[in-house]
Amino acid sequence: MTAKGFKYFVSEEQIMIHKKRSIKEILQWLHETNYFLKKVQNETEKKIMKQIKEKFNT
Numbered sequence: 001m002t003a004k005g006f007k008y009f010v011s012e013e014q015i016m017i018h019k020k021r022s023i024k025e026i027l028q029w030l031h032e033t034n035y036f037l038k039k040v041q042n043e044t045e046k047k048i049m050k051q052i053k054e055k056f057n058t
Contacts, residue, residue, distance in 0.1 A: 021029075041049065 018026075037049075038046075
C-alpha cells in the first residue's frame, strides 16, 4: 500500500522565527492561508476538507 499525504520539514531556524511572531501576525497568516486554499481548491477538495474539519470538531 502506498502512503498518502505529504512530508514537510521545518528547521529549528524556522521554528524560532515563528515563535517570535505576535498572535496578530500568526492569525493574519492563518487567515491569508485559508483564503488562498479556498480559492484554489476544487469542489472535491473542499468536500474532503469539510469532512476532515467535521471529524476533528466533534
